[in-house]
Amino acid sequence: MSESNMGGTPFSIQKGVVPGSDGAKVREFRTGDRMLTTLMRDHVAGPLAKDAILSYLGAMEDGVLTNCSVYPQHGLVKIVDHLRMLEASTLSCAGLTAWTSLYGGHDLRPDDVVVTQGTGGVSLLALQVSSITPGQYTKDIEFCLTSC
Known part of the structure; x- marks a missing residue:
């Protein structure tokens, strides 16, 4: 069985690059930015809508105990430079x-x-x-x- 049949990729992996994604529509972040997830991915501001509640991480959406996850950019926040990862978490x-x-x-x-x-x-x-x-x-x- 080839690696591509096991969910991997037949191409070499380049550090800092997500295979199959070029980030063309991402405006908020750059390669190397440290980020954390928002608790409710689809609640950005204003009154809480029912659909936004369903985007609560660890409930209807998978949690974050993972090596790799995919999130829309509105579900992420850049970590300011003066915070360590432990503090930001x-x-x-x-x-x-x-x-x-x-x-x-x-x-x-x-x-x-x-x-x-x-x-x-x-x-x-x-x-x-x-x-x-x-x-x-x-x-x-x-x-x-x-x-x-």
Whole structure:
């Protein structure tokens, strides 16, 4: 059986090139860009549509525990240079959840008090995001652990 009959390609593979794709319509990214997926591939902005819910990764769409995946460019976000991959990997789920809990449907006001439970990814990201917003929060983690 030839390699092409086993799902491979009979041609040599060139690093940085996806066989069968030239990226002609891709405008947002360049070869070598680091990217992460959005949680709902087809929800770009505005009210959440039913069709967009079906594009939730790991539900109706395959998840991302894979060596190679294909996504439309609107389902990807470029990772900024100052973030390491480990840091960036938390943004599309924990980061989005934290952001939505603070700003989903309302704005965080200066007199709001942000309280988080635990020290997991969502709680820590909510603390970080709220700390750049005028509001009341504590920087004293020990105070939180002994008083809350």
